[in-house]
Amino acid sequence: MTDEPDKRPLSAQADPRRNPPQGAPANGVRGIERAAREGAAKAGGKPKALSAIELLETHRRGDILDELDAAIAEVVEKVAEYAGKGSVTLKLDFALGNGGVIELRPKVERKRPAKPIGIGVLFHQGEGRIARNDLRQTDLEEFTD
Secondary structure, three states, rough: EEEEEEOOOOOHHHHHOOOOOOOOOHHHHHHHHHHHHHHHOOOOOOOOOOOOHEEEEEEHHHHHHHHHHHHHHHHHHHHHHHHHEEEEEEEEEEOOHHHHHEEEEEEEEOOOOOOOOOOOOEEEOOOOEEOOOOOOOOOHHOOOO
């Protein structure tokens, strides 16, 4: 075992799909789903409602969690780089689908600070014209011999 910090994304470090905790089903999402069904059978056939974490872990094999991790890392990196503000929003849209099923459409939205653009200095030359050099100042080349 090394003393180096784990550089993997947080989802890969503590994600039960990849590293199940002690006593958890060893086969990831399928194990979680099977455990939920078994729990429902023990509870008299009524399925157990998914917690928010279970919902995100089992929806499309947890892909939304991976996307959320990547978005957080990206926004934090840009906030540190540009000293700005950013945010990550997880939006869960639900709709009634065919046959009465509930459809879930998750979306991860990012707001990253933009790279600041440097200021340019220009000089007005009259009649709407601009130039990089101020014509009122003479070049130093005229004074050097």
